[in-house]
Amino acid sequence: MSLKEKEDVVTTEKAASADAGDSIQRAENGGPGTENKLKRQLKNRHIAMISIGGVIGTGLFLGTATALRNGGPLGLLLGYILMGTICYSVMVSLGEMIAFLPLPGGHITLARRFVNPAFSFTMGWNYWYNWTVILPAELSASAVLVGFWTQDISPAVWITICMVVVIAINALGAGAYGEAEFVFASIKVITIVGLIILGVVLDLGGGPNHDRLGFRYWKDPGVFVQFHGIEGAKGRFLGWWAVMTQAAFSFIGTEIVAIAAGEAKNPRRNLPRAIRRVYIRILLFYILGTFVIGLLVPSNHPGLDLDDGTAASSPFVIAIQSAGIKALPSIINACLLTSAWSAASSDLYTSSRALYGLAGAGNAPKIFLRASKGGLPYVSVIFCALFSTLAYMGLGNGSGRVFGWFANMTAVAGLMTWFGISFTYLRFYAGTKAQGIDRTKLPYYSKMQPYAAWYSMCFSLLICILSGWSVFLRGSWLAETFVTNYFPLALFPVLYIGARFYYRKPLVKPIDMDFVSNLDEIEADSYDDPPPKNRLEAFWQWLM
Numbered sequence: 001m002s003l004k005e006k007e008d009v010v011t012t013e014k015a016a017s018a019d020a021g022d023s024i025q026r027a028e029n030g031g032p033g034t035e036n037k038l039k040r041q042l043k044n045r046h047i048a049m050i051s052i053g054g055v056i057g058t059g060l061f062l063g064t065a066t067a068l069r070n071g072g073p074l075g076l077l078l079g080y081i082l083m084g085t086i087c088y089s090v091m092v093s094l095g096e097m098i099a100f101l102p103l104p105g106g107h108i109t110l111a112r113r114f115v116n117p118a119f120s121f122t123m124g125w126n127y128w129y130n131w132t133v134i135l136p137a138e139l140s141a142s143a144v145l146v147g148f149w150t151q152d153i154s155p156a157v158w159i160t161i162c163m164v165v166v167i168a169i170n171a172l173g174a175g176a177y178g179e180a181e182f183v184f185a186s187i188k189v190i191t192i193v194g195l196i197i198l199g200v201v202l203d204l205g206g207g208p209n210h211d212r213l214g215f216r217y218w219k220d221p222g223v224f225v226q227f228h229g230i231e232g233a234k235g236r237f238l239g240w241w242a243v244m245t246q247a248a249f250s251f252i253g254t255e256i257v258a259i260a261a262g263e264a265k266n267p268r269r270n271l272p273r274a275i276r277r278v279y280i281r282i283l284l285f286y287i288l289g290t291f292v293i294g295l296l297v298p299s300n301h302p303g304l305d306l307d308d309g310t311a312a313s314s315p316f317v318i319a320i321q322s323a324g325i326k327a328l329p330s331i332i333n334a335c336l337l338t339s340a341w342s343a344a345s346s347d348l349y350t351s352s353r354a355l356y357g358l359a360g361a362g363n364a365p366k367i368f369l370r371a372s373k374g375g376l377p378y379v380s381v382i383f384c385a386l387f388s389t390l391a392y393m394g395l396g397n398g399s400g401r402v403f404g405w406f407a408n409m410t411a412v413a414g415l416m417t418w419f420g421i422s423f424t425y426l427r428f429y430a431g432t433k434a435q436g437i438d439r440t441k442l443p444y445y446s447k448m449q450p451y452a453a454w455y456s457m458c459f460s461l462l463i464c465i466l467s468g469w470s471v472f473l474r475g476s477w478l479a480e481t482f483v484t485n486y487f488p489l490a491l492f493p494v495l496y497i498g499a500r501f502y503y504r505k506p507l508v509k510p511i512d513m514d515f516v517s518n519l520d521e522i523e524a525d526s527y528d529d530p531p532p533k534n535r536l537e538a539f540w541q542w543l544m
Contacts, residue, residue, distance in 0.1 A: 060192070060250050060285065060286065060289060061314045061316065061336045061339055063246050063249055063250060064076065064246070064250070064289075064290060064293055064314075064315055065303070065304040065314065065315050066246055066304070067079065067080075067242075067243045067246040067247060067290075068293060068294065068297060068299050068304055068315060069225070069299055069300075069301075069304040070225060070227065070239055070242035070243060070246075071224065071225055071239045071240050071242055071243035071299075072221070072222060072223050072224040072225040072236075072239060072294075072299045073217060073218050073223055073293075073294025073295070073299065074218065074223035074224055074240075074294070075223070075224050075225065075236070075239050075240035075242075075243050076243055076290050076293065076294055077287070077290050077291050077294055078240055078243075079240055079241075079243030079244050079246075079247045080243070080247050080250070080286050080287060080290045081287060082244070082247075082459075083244065083247040083248055083250075083251050084251070084282040084283075084286055084287060085455075086251075086418070086455070086456050086459050086460060087251040087254055087278070087282060087418075088278060088279060088282060088452075089422070089448070089452035089453065089455050089456035090254070090255065090418045090421055090422060090456045090460075091254055091255065091275055091278045092275070092446040092448055092449070092452055093421060093422055093425035093446075093449065093452060093453045093456065094107060094255055094275075094421050094425070095271070095272065095275030095276075095444045095446070096425065096428070096439070096442060096444050096445060096446060096449070097110050097114075097424070097425060097428050098110070098271055099271045099272045099275065099442065099443040099444035100442045100443055100444070100515075101113075101515075101518065101519075101522065102271055102522060103518060103522075104353075104356070104357055104360065105124070105353075105354075105356075105357025105358075105360060105361065106255075106357070107123065107127075107255065107417075107420070107421050107424060108120055108123050108124040108127060108354065108357045108358065108361070109357060109360075109361065110424055110428070111123045111124075111420065111424045112361055113508070113513060113514050114424055114427040114428045114431060114508060114513055115423070115424055115427050115507060115508065116500075116503070116505050116506065116507050116508055117361075117363075117499070117503045117505055118496055118499035118500040118502070118503050118505065119420070119423075119424070119496060119499075120361060120363070121358075121361075121363045121495065121496075121499040121503070122420070122492060122495040122496040122499060123417065123420045123424075124354060124357060124358040124361065124363055124364075125358065125363070125495055126413055126416055126417060126420070126488070126491065126492055126495065127350075127354045127413075127417050128351055128354040128355050128358065128384075129413055129488070129491070130252070130410055130413035130414050130417060130488075131347050131348075131350040131351035131354060131384075132347075132351045132384055132387045133387075133390075133409045133410050133413065134252070134253075134343075134347045134410040135166075135344055135347040135348055135351065135384070135387060135388050135390075135391075136387065136388055136389075136390035136391035136393070137391075137410055138162075138340050138343045138344035138347060139159050139162050139163060139166075139340075139344055139388060139391035140159070140391045140393075141340050142158055142159065142162045142337060142340040142341070142344070143155035143158045143159050143391075145314070145333055145336055145337045145340060146158040146337065149330065149333070156392060159391045159392060162340065162341055162344060163344075163385075163388050163389075163391070165341055165345075166341060166344045166345045166347075166348055166385075166388070167348070167381075167385050167388075169345045170345065170348045170349055170352065170381050170385070171376070171378075171381065172376075173372075173374050173375060173376045174349075174375065174376070177345065177349050180342075180345060181342060181345065181346065184338055184339070184341065184342030184345070185342060187335060187338050187339070187342075188335075188338075188339045188342060189285075191332070191335040191336070191339070192284075192285050192289060193284070195289070195292070195316050195332065196284075196288050196289060196292050198320070199292035199293075199295065199296055199316070199319065200292065202296060202319060202320070202323045203292070203295045203296060207323035207324060207325060208323065208324040208325060209323060209324040211323070213295060213296065214295075215295065217294070217295065217296075217297070217298040217299070218294070218295075220298075221298055221299055221300045222299075224236035224239050224240065225239040225299050226239065227239035227242055227470075228470070228473055230473075238469075238470075241466065241469070242470060244463050244466075244467070245411045245412070245463070245467045245485070246411070248411040248412075248414060248415050248463065249410055249411040249414070250286065251282075251286070251414075252410060252411060252414030252415075252417075253343075253346065253350075253414070254278060255417065255418075255421065256346060256350050269443075271443075271444070272443050272444040275444055276444075293315045293316070293319070296315070296316075296318075296319035296322075297315045297318050297319050297322075301318060303318045304318070314332075314333070314336055316332060316336075317329045317332055317333055317336075320332060344388075348381065348384055348385060348388070351384040351387075352377055352380040352381040352383075352384045353377070353380070355368050355377075355380040355383065355384060356368055356369065356371075356377040356380045359380070367379055368380045368383065409484045409485075409487065409488055411467065412464050412467050412484075412485055412486075412488040412489055413488040413491075415460045415461075415463055415464045415467075416460070416461075416464060416488060416489065416492045418456060418457075418460040419456075419457055419460040419461050419464070421456075422453045422454070422456045422457035422460065423453075423457055425449070425450075425453045426450055426453050426454070426457070427507070427508070427510070427513075428513075429449060429450045429453070430510040431510040431511075431513035431515065432515075433510070434509075434510035434511045434513075435510070435511060435513070435515065437515060464488075464489045465489070467485045467486075467489070468481055468482055468484075468485030468486055471485075
């Protein structure tokens with residue numbers, strides 16, 4: 001049976017059972033009683049830049065300091081390579097679903113269709129928690145970055161300034177957020193590309209001190225770190241594994257294009273293109289970036305310790321300072337600060353849309369569905385913005401230390417989101433097989449399935465379970481490390497079991513899965529772009 005024929009059947013069934021049909025529409029179109037709904041304001045260039053650089057932030061520019069200190073240059077590189085393969089597997093799984101059904105709520109709404117309401121409830125609140133927690137993490141990191149210039153002014157001042165900028169951007173709506181992200185992400189892309197090129201030049205002795213580094217720091221202090229002084233292969237393996245949680249924090253957020261799907265123009269065209277660009281981000285920014293960091297900074301450099309509460313700076317800035325370049329560290333630090341603003345802006349955007357999606361599915365109070373005439377879910381934005389004040393915890397403990405706490409919580413919650421996306425895709429895959437749907441005809445299709453989804457699901461869960469293993473070493477117990485790593489992991493099954501008892505609905509059978517609701521609206525929002533008039537327009541269309 002074709003998708004169109006299935007849609008006719010579903011339409012007939014809905015006419016016979018209006019309540020069921022209304023329930024589906026409420027869950028996926030914004031809920032009942034909402035006079036104003038989200039509007040598709042994000043253009044193709046916005047989606048392109050959000051997918052490439054939207055959430056590249058302090059995880060790469062600042063958090064790699066801790067990863068290098070724990071794992072050494074090779075441990076850092078291998079950790080990011082492994083996490084990159086998991087991230088790509090998640091994105092091809094998500095891409096196949098969200099390009100076909102670009103609905104408000106993204107993978108949260110899809111979990112309701114292809115798993116059950118309890119899993120959607122769990123995914124939604126876990127995702128909201130993830131992006132609510134990461135917001136103060138980025139704000140804390142901004143205070144660490146500003147501390148590079150001065151220690152005389154309280155970090156509260158810098159946190160407040162960054163907070164005002166982030167809230168203002170989001171208060172202006174999705175269109176303003178898209179434009180701001182286009183500018184911020186462009187700065188980040190230019191910065192990271194420039195840093196990689198500069199790093200290669202410095203490594204080859206092109207700096208003012210003409211000191212050719214080569215692989216010096218791979219020899220001394222070594223390619224791996226003996227974690228906590230543990231000798232032999234065991235210590236080196238534990239050092240590499242310690243990189244994994246921080247690497248996850250850097251990659252988390254790649255799936256933001258799914259949440260943006262409900263406000264993306266021409267989603268059937270723009271979302272597949274955005275998904276296909278994920279490998280650029282992984283290879284160029286993360287793999288090359290961490291490789292260059294390992295060449296330029298020794299793993300035992302004192303500036304890599306973010307737990308001491310001081311204004312420890314980015315490994316890139318440390319390398320430039322060590323090379324004897326005077327003005328450039330401040331310029332680069334300023335660019336890194338804009339990346340923190342950008343990532344924090346994305347955090348608030350995503351958490352507010354996740355909360356809006358939860359309310360639309362009946363999993364949160366209906367007040368969060370209220371939106372302005374311009375499509376801004378202002379109640380959700382205001383509520384999520386309140387949690388940014390958690391960044392002030394750094395005033396008593398040091399912004400660097402608080403950044404580490406939030407990074408752990410975000411990484412684990414984000415990995416559980418990846419686990420949920422992968423499981424949802426496996427259900428989606430089973431549904432297409434049961435209903436005879438040809439996946440090769442979908443807007444986006446990957447030949448790696450279902451193996452990619454199984455790989456990402458299993459490894460995401462494994463890394464979560466072992467994320468806080470270091471506290472079990474003799475003499476290494478830290479209550480804050482244990483809680484920040486394992487609270488998000490324990491929260492996921494607790495939410496699911498509670499919701500399962502409440503909804504009392506089993507897994508949706510593959511043959512009963514709904515692949516056709518909302519297709520009319522989605523196809524109405526899809527169109528062919530006009531052909532380029534010249535080579536410049538052709539290049540811009542290819543790039544964006």
